Amino acid sequence: MVSEREFLDGYDPRDYPAVAVTVDVVTLTIRDGVLHVLLVERGEQPYAGRLALPGGFVREETLDQAALRELAEETGILPRVHLEQLATFGDPGRDPRMRVVSVAYLAFAPRLPDPTVGGDAAAARWVPVDDATGLAFDHDAVLAAGLERARAKLEYSPLATAFVDEEFTIAQLRGVYTAVWGEEPHAGNFHRKVLSVPGFVEATGTTTERGGERGGPRSKLFRAGDARILHPALLRPTPEERA
Amino acid sequence: MVSEREFLDGYDPRDYPAVAVTVDVVTLTIRDGVLHVLLVERGEQPYAGRLALPGGFVREETLDQAALRELAEETGILPRVHLEQLATFGDPGRDPRMRVVSVAYLAFAPRLPDPTVGGDAAAARWVPVDDATGLAFDHDAVLAAGLERARAKLEYSPLATAFVDEEFTIAQLRGVYTAVWGEEPHAGNFHRKVLSVPGFVEATGTTTERGGERGGPRSKLFRAGDARILHPALLRPTPEERA
DNA sequence: CCAATAGTGTCTATTAGACACTATGAC
DNA sequence: GTCATAGTGTCTAATAGACACTATTGG
Structure with missing residues (x-):
């Protein structure tokens, strides 16, 4: 964690600009024998019209709770979903608007109803993972990390x-x-x-x-x-x- | 990632209070056949006098670079160190001063000189992992995650x-x-x-x-x-x- | 009947692990 | 010489995977 000295004395707003913390969720399911990922279509800039992983700001809650909340907002009630932390992405410039550090989560779910409930769900849909390329931000890399994790975890x-x-x-x-x-x-x-x-x-x-x-x-x-x-x-x- | 709607319209400072992002590093080495972890002694409240993992704020750099920089500040030049992201810890209240989301890293290093160079190094030392309990913040859990990762990775x-x-x-x-x-x-x-x-x-x-x-x-x-x-x-x- | 699939039998090559053994060299 | 250690030989049990086969049932 941060040392006291740096916390009290070394703090310089130019060194440590405002940072937003979000969660993104890679939700995988199988439909008709094909692995699908849940994506939302972005309505505005940047990356307007592009597909992206669902996600949002972390509030006064644990990171796990934030991921579960985002998932519920996109897909409605989620029974028996497995959720685990995947990795954190925080390169400067991954979001052109400001510094955004995103904690990615990985979710596995049995065949789900089409996402039509609440939140941004109007724009949410299941996409075969092979078609899920050219995503917004660095979400191609996030998805790739999720897929590799899923493949490895099936083994053990x-x-x-x-x-x-x-x-x-x-x-x-x-x-x-x-x-x-x-x-x-x-x-x-x-x-x-x-x-x-x-x-x-x-x-x-x-x-x-x-x-x-x-x-x-x-x-x-x-x-x-x-x-x-x-x-x-x-x-x-x-x-x-x-x- | 964060949706445009939430970003522009839904932003409420009460929902999304200021968040600090830090990196903490679990650095492991073997000395005299015993697994040791690099710890620093905290000089001030909270947890004054307690041992903690070295870490600090993320600046205008990637998360990986932040971890490498913190490690170098604690130990001097680090040859041939392996560094990988471990997990992210962000429970509200894990730091009593403010919301701090910490990206934990795991480092493996060959036998190193005693840390005496630069940074907070005056207070840094190698501690056998079995003696590393009662750490500041949630660092007991961070260390435990690092140890389990290390044990598993030796296998494959x-x-x-x-x-x-x-x-x-x-x-x-x-x-x-x-x-x-x-x-x-x-x-x-x-x-x-x-x-x-x-x-x-x-x-x-x-x-x-x-x-x-x-x-x-x-x-x-x-x-x-x-x-x-x-x-x-x-x-x-x-x-x-x-x- | 025919085709497709659930489930089992069997054989082989590979591997983990137990155990034994030989060879080396500091003291 | 003594003894701890490097490295190898050998045997056994477990396992992965190939392949074959039987049984069941919808069309």
């Missing part, structure tokens, strides 16, 4: 269960990995692996009402287990940069 | 090489894992494992001048390799919480 945390409904099939869980990693794990091996990791999923004892669209047996249904880390982990087929 | 990144000199023996590298994890990996298996991970270390072709203090063969010397991630990873003996 049971986070995939945050993308599906409360009860889900192994195939739906596999669909999460396919959408986020962009690569489909081998169905049979994935099935056995998921069941073998302690605490990842637990059986409900029930099955789906019907088989697949074009036939097939009914799937057993599962709930998220109580594990907070996966051990052993489900490693990505292609292990790439994780710095 | 070649970060251990940031704690040793440019040329090092496998035993010295093992000492890093022992100090950070608090548990000694099996010497023989560790040796073979380190050499088998592509890009972790590369042989220099030279050996130490002498064997150990109480005898033993000379060790081969190694340099850090070019890998940025370890694959396969070196897993901790006891896989615990990683959220």
Whole structure:
């Protein structure tokens, strides 16, 4: 933290200009097997008409609360959303109006209704992550950081269960990995692996009402287990940069 | 980021009071086989006499530059230091004087000279992490986050090489894992494992001048390799919480 | 029947880890 | 010589992944 000496004596408004602190939220969900991110369309300068991550000023609240509030304002009530701090972006000039330090958050949510409620929601929409380029400010970099975090966390945390409904099939869980990693794990091996990791999923004892669209047996249904880390982990087929 | 509407119309000083942005740095090193953290003694209220992480205001610079600058002010020139952003702490009330949002950084350094140069260095010193409790502000939590990050990163990144000199023996590298994890990996298996991970270390072709203090063969010397991630990873003996 | 999918069986290559062993060199 | 340590050999259990196969069910 700031030292007393600097705080009392060294303070010079020219060295320490007014700083605004905001939160931006990278909210990911899966729709029709494709990973989407929640974006809002900017109405005014700068970056008018461009898409941006939803966000806003931090008020008299914790940073976590600020992120949750912003998310709720954009999407209405959010059940079972997982939210975690991602990273903080504060380069001078990232906002042309003033110095803005933005604490980015990452949210994972099961399939959500289209955002039509409250706040800036009129302009909010889900965009496939592959189409989410040319965002306002440095939000391309923020999104990229969020995606890389999400891909990495699928490996060693049971986070995939945050993308599906409360009860889900192994195939739906596999669909999460396919959408986020962009690569489909081998169905049979994935099935056995998921069941073998302690605490990842637990059986409900029930099955789906019907088989697949074009036939097939009914799937057993599962709930998220109580594990907070996966051990052993489900490693990505292609292990790439994780710095 | 902040929406234009809120920025122009919704701004209310009572909602968005003045915020100070600082960086705090968790600097870790190993001295005599024990993990130490760099702390400064506070001279004034609040928390006068208590130990705290070094840090200070962010100026007209990037957050990374601010962290590097603070670290240099505390310790003098820092060769080969690894620095990465850790997390941001911004609870209201974490500083009793005003709203302070602090971006915490994590630094790893090889054995350093005692900090005696410039800045607040007169009061700076290395403290074994086990003794670093009761810190000022919320710095206990910041330090804990830094330690957990360090422990996790040893598994899948070649970060251990940031704690040793440019040329090092496998035993010295093992000492890093022992100090950070608090548990000694099996010497023989560790040796073979380190050499088998592509890009972790590369042989220099030279050996130490002498064997150990109480005898033993000379060790081969190694340099850090070019890998940025370890694959396969070196897993901790006891896989615990990683959220 | 046919196609698609859930779930299981089985085999192989790789790896972690336990343990043992040899060689070196300071004292 | 003694003893701690560097480095290697070897065996076993666990695991990832390839592949094959059976069972189920919608069309």
